[in-house]
Amino acid sequence: MKKLLLIGGTTLMTASAIWAQDTKLDVYPKRNMGNDLLIDMIDTTTAMGKKMLSIATKFGNISFSGYLQPQFQYIQTPGAASYNGGDFAPNSDNRFRIRRGRLRMDYTGYDSKGRPSAYFVLQFDGTERGVNVRDFWGRYYENELELFHFSAGMMARPFGFELLYSSVNREAPERGRMSQILMNTERDLGFMFSFAPRKKNAKMKWLGVDVGIYNGQGLTGTQEFDSHKDVVSKLSFKKIHIPNSRVQFSAGVSYFNGGLASQNNTYYRYSNDMMIADSAAKNTGKILPRQYYGADAQVQISNKKGWTEFRGEYIAGKQTGTLSTTITPGSYPLTSTGSIAPLAVRDFNGAYFYYLQHLGSTKHQLVLKYDWYDPNTRVSGNAVSTAKNLTAADVKYNTFGGGYVYYVTPNLKVTLWYEHPVNEKTSIKGMENDLKDDNFTCRAQFSF
Numbered sequence: 001m002k003k004l005l006l007i008g009g010t011t012l013m014t015a016s017a018i019w020a021q022d023t024k025l026d027v028y029p030k031r032n033m034g035n036d037l038l039i040d041m042i043d044t045t046t047a048m049g050k051k052m053l054s055i056a057t058k059f060g061n062i063s064f065s066g067y068l069q070p071q072f073q074y075i076q077t078p079g080a081a082s083y084n085g086g087d088f089a090p091n092s093d094n095r096f097r098i099r100r101g102r103l104r105m106d107y108t109g110y111d112s113k114g115r116p117s118a119y120f121v122l123q124f125d126g127t128e129r130g131v132n133v134r135d136f137w138g139r140y141y142e143n144e145l146e147l148f149h150f151s152a153g154m155m156a157r158p159f160g161f162e163l164l165y166s167s168v169n170r171e172a173p174e175r176g177r178m179s180q181i182l183m184n185t186e187r188d189l190g191f192m193f194s195f196a197p198r199k200k201n202a203k204m205k206w207l208g209v210d211v212g213i214y215n216g217q218g219l220t221g222t223q224e225f226d227s228h229k230d231v232v233s234k235l236s237f238k239k240i241h242i243p244n245s246r247v248q249f250s251a252g253v254s255y256f257n258g259g260l261a262s263q264n265n266t267y268y269r270y271s272n273d274m275m276i277a278d279s280a281a282k283n284t285g286k287i288l289p290r291q292y293y294g295a296d297a298q299v300q301i302s303n304k305k306g307w308t309e310f311r312g313e314y315i316a317g318k319q320t321g322t323l324s325t326t327i328t329p330g331s332y333p334l335t336s337t338g339s340i341a342p343l344a345v346r347d348f349n350g351a352y353f354y355y356l357q358h359l360g361s362t363k364h365q366l367v368l369k370y371d372w373y374d375p376n377t378r379v380s381g382n383a384v385s386t387a388k389n390l391t392a393a394d395v396k397y398n399t400f401g402g403g404y405v406y407y408v409t410p411n412l413k414v415t416l417w418y419e420h421p422v423n424e425k426t427s428i429k430g431m432e433n434d435l436k437d438d439n440f441t442c443r444a445q446f447s448f
Contacts, residue, residue, distance in 0.1 A: 036165070036166060036169050037156075037161075037164040037165060037166065038135075038155070038156035038163075038164045038165075038166055038186065038187075039151070039155065039156050039158055039164060039192070039194075039210065041106075041108070041116070041119050041139070060107060060108050060109035060110055060118075061107070061108050062105065062106070062107050063105070063106045063107075063108070064103075064104070064105055064106075065104050065106070065447070065448060066101075066102050066103040066104060066447065066448055067100070067101075067102050067168045067445055067446060067447035067448070068098065068100070068101050068102075068445070068446045068447075069098065069099040069100045069101070069167075069443055069444070069445050070096070070097075070098050070099075070443070070444055071085070071096070071097060071098075071099050071173070071441055071442060071443035071444070072094070072095070072096050072441070072442045072443075073085060073094065073095055073097070073439060073440065073441050073442075074093060074094045074439065074440045075088055075093050075094070075437060075438070075439040075440075076093070076436040076437055076438045076439070077093065077435070077436045077437060078090065078091050078092055078093040079091065079092065079093075080093075080435070080436070080437040080439075081437065082437060082439055083174065083176075083177045083180055083399075083421075084173060084174050084417075084419050084439050084441060085097070085099055085173065085174060085441070097127070097128060098126075098127040098128055099127070099173070099443065100125060100127065100167060101125060101126040101127050102123055102124065102125055102126075102134065102168070103123070103124050103126070104121065104122070104123040104124075104135070105121070105122045105123075106119070106120070106121055107119070107120040107121075111143055113143070115141070115143045115146070115198075116141050117140070117141050117143060118138065118139065118140055118141070119138065119139040119141070119149075120137075120138045120139070121135050121136070121137055121138075121155075122135065122136055123135035123136075132219075133154065134154075134185075134187065134219075135153075135154060135155060135156075135187065136153050136154040136155075137151055137152060137153030137154055137155040138151070138152060138153055139151040139152075141198075146197065146198040146199050146202075147195060147196070147197055147198070148193070148194065148195055148196070149194050149196060150191070150192070150193055150194070151191070151192040151194065151212075152190070152191045152192070153189070154187055154188070154189050154219070155187055155188075155190075155192070156186050156187050157183060157186065157187070157188050157190075157212060157214055157230075157232045157256075158192060158194075158210035158211075158212055158232055158233065158234040158254070159183065159232050159234055159254045159256055159292070159294060160179070160234070160252070160254050160294045160296055160313055160315065161252065161296040161298065161311065161313055162175050162176060162179050162296075162313060162352060163175065163179050163183055163186050164186070168445070168447060171354075171356060171365065171367045171403075171405055171415070172354075172367060172369050172401060172403070172417065173403075173415060173417050173441045173443055176350075176352045176369075176371040176373070176399065177350075177371065177373045177397055177399060177421075178315060178348075178350035178351075178352070178371065178372075178373035181319075181326055181327050181328070181373065181375075182292065182315070182319065182328060183218060183328065184218055184220050184327060184328060184330075185218050185219040185220055186218075187218060187219050188214040188215055188216065188217070188218045188219065188230070189214060189215045189224075190212050190213050190214030190215060190229075190230075191212060191213050191214075192210055192211065192212035192213075193210070193211050193212070194208065194209065194210045194211075195207070195208065195209040195210075196208050196209075205238075206237060206238050206239065206240050207235075207236070207237065207238070208234075208235070208236035208237075208238055209233075209234070209235055209236070210233065210234045210236070211231070211232075211233040212231070212232045212233070213229050213230070213231055213232075214229060214230045214232060214258075215229065215230070216228065216229060216230040216258050216259075216260070216290075216328075217328070217329065217330045217331070218328065218330060219330075220328075220329075220330025220331075221329070221330030221331045222330075222331070225331055225332045226260065226261035226263075226332075227261065228258070228259055228260070228261050228287055229258070230256065230257065230258030230259075230290065231256075231257045231258065232254075232255075232256050232257075232258075233254065233255050233256075234252050234253070234254040234255075235252060235253050235254075236250070236251075236252040237249075237250060237251045237252065238250050246301055246302040246303075247299065247300070247301050247302075248299075248300050249297065249298060249299045249300070250297070250298050251295075251296060251297040251298070252294075252295070252296050252297075253294065253295050253296075254292070254293070254294040254295070254296070254315075255292070255293060255294075256290065256291065256292035256293075256294075256317070257291055258289075258290040258291070259287040259288055259289045259290050259291075259320065260287070260288050260290065260320050260329070260332075260343060261285055261286070261287055261288075262283055262284060262285065262286045262287075262288055262342075262343055263284065263285075263332060263340050264283070264284065264340045264341070264342045264343070265279055265280060265281055265283045265284045266278065266279040266283065266342045267283055267286070267288060267342050267343045267344065267345065268323055268342060268343070268344035268345070268389065269344070269345045270345075270346060270347070270376065270378045270379070273379070273383070273388065274388035274389055274390070275323065275344060275388060275389035275390060276389070277342070277389075288320040288343050288345050289318045289320060289345065290317075290318065290319060290320050290328065291317045291318045292315055292316070292317040292319075293315065293316055293317050294313060294314065294315040294316075295313070295314055296311070296312065296313035296314075297311070297312055297313075298310070298311045299311075303358065305358060305360055305361055305362065306357075306358025306359075306360075306361065306362045306365075307358060308355075308356070308357050308358075309354070309355075309356040309357075310353075310354065310355060310356075311352075311353070311354035311356075312351065312352065312353045312354070313351060313352055314349070314350075314351040315349065315350055315351070316347075316348065316349035316350075316377075317347075317348065317349075318345060318346070318347055318348070319345075319346055319348050319375070320343050320344070320345050320346075321333075321343070321344055321346070321393065322341055322342070322343060322344050322393075323342075323344050323389060323391055323393065324391050324392075324393055325393045326346060326348070326375040326393050346375055346376045346377075346378075346394070347376065347377045347378055348373070348374060348375050348376065348377060349374050349377055350371065350372055350373035350374060351371065351372060352369065352370065352371035352372075353369070353370050353371070354367065354368070354369050355367075355368040355369075356368075362407065363406060363407045363408075364404070364405075364406060364407075365404070365405040365406075365407070366402075366403075366404060367401075367402065367403050367404070367405060367417075368401070368402045369399075369400075369401040369402065370398070370399070370400055370401075371398075371399050371401075372396065372397065372398045372399070373396070373397050374396040375393055375394055375395070375396070376390070376393075376394040376396075379394060380396060380424060381424055381425060381426065382425065382426060382427045383427075384424070384426035384427060384428060384431075385426070385427035385428065386427075386428060386429075387427075390428070391428070392428060392431060395423050395424055395426055395428070395431060396423070396424045397421055397422065397423050397424075398421075398422045399419060399420070399421045399422070400419070400420045400422070401417060401418065401419040401420070402417070402418060403415055403416050403417035403418065403441075404416045411446060411447055411448060412444065412445065412446055412447075413444075413445050414442075414443070414444050414445075415441070415442070415443045415444075415445070416440075416441075416442055417440070417441040417442075417443070418438070418439075418440050418441075419438065419439050419440075419441075420438050421435075421437055421438070422434055423435055
């Protein structure tokens with residue numbers, strides 16, 4: 001018993017001593033512009049890393065981190081649909097909820113020369129709606145060239161910036177409408193190969209290449225429902241500083257090549273100014289496309305007290321859903337009677353733009369955001385009509401958002417956010433004018 005107490009006490013002393021809280025940390029740790037994405041290894045040399053509880057073992061380090069996001073929200077119309085944290089209940093126009101409650105464990109194993117050789121991540125999300133696994137993946141680093149690593153498991157897909165930018169760092173409460181529709185939950189099951197030079201003086205340290213193969217349905221489904229896999233890739237230009245200036249930027253180009261195997265001999269596509277039914281026996285088993293092309297860029301300008309940042313991303317391509325929704329399905333779509341539903345293919349595009357500005361101090365930040373998502377670029381306005389087999393899923397949205405972020409301490413930030421979605425006016429009943437769905441969010445984020 002005494003031996004067990006001694007071991008336990010030693011472990012606790014080690015845990016508290018390895019990474020003690022640094023009281024001199026900036027309230028707002030500077031964004032790394034290249035090491036704060038969901039597919040990155042946690043960098044324990046940064047301020048965020050130093051806040052973590054870390055235990056040194058014989059074989060490597062185990063680190064723990066987490067955050068909690070309780071919030072209050074109000075929306076103009078009771079029961080309105082919202083991409084700012086989910087739809088409201090039918091008779092409710094306000095709510096308290098826990099948007100996210102994350103607990104994460106990272107393990108890093110090192111070789112005899114102190115270089116990372118293996119990396120493991122397990123992250124849970126717990127809210128009033130239950131507990132789910134969000135990340136569960138492992139990574140192997142080759143250390144001969146120190147150029148490559150390989151990842152496998154349940155992880156984020158390497159596409160774009162907003163999808164990969166962690167919600168613990170993101171200034172707006174949620175990712176945009178387009179990001180949520182195309183790749184809901186951001187993660188999927190698969191394998192990823194990465195080129196990422198790690199030597200301190202590597203000439204190409206600014207360049208990264210990630211290529212992954214995934215099931216396709218993401219975490220919204222319980223299992224792969226067809227044999228077709230998605231190939232996702234990104235070319236990244238990381239944290240490039242412009243000489244003799246206060247400016248640094250990062251950028252990327254992404255490509256997503258996937259699809260859904262039709263289980264029906266009928267699917268819909270836009271032709272002759274309407275969604276037409278294409279029916280043929282050969283359509284059963286046909287791969288209907290999910291092909292996205294994206295480009296993103298971030299520019300950061302240092303000021304005397306903080307910095308100014310601009311972000312933008314554009315995505316276009318083809319998306320397969322159904323007539324009633326363009327959301328990527330987690331399981332194969334069924335009709336209300338339980339039969340196999342026909343799929344629908346649309347051309348889409350969308351983008352978002354951020355302006356972030358510190359207000360005389362790194363504790364205060366102004367955030368402005370504009371985004372749009374056009375699920376069917378072949379039709380717009382009053383031409384969107386049920387007479388043409390078009391639905392609310394074909395309606396374009398522009399969303400204007402803005403807010404204030406107060407970084408109270410390194411472990412607490414408060415966000416006040418107002419969002420104004422604007423849908424195009426159409427011939428669909430109930431969507432002849434802009435819907436009353438403006439919403440307000442007040443969120444506190446506690447993190448360690």
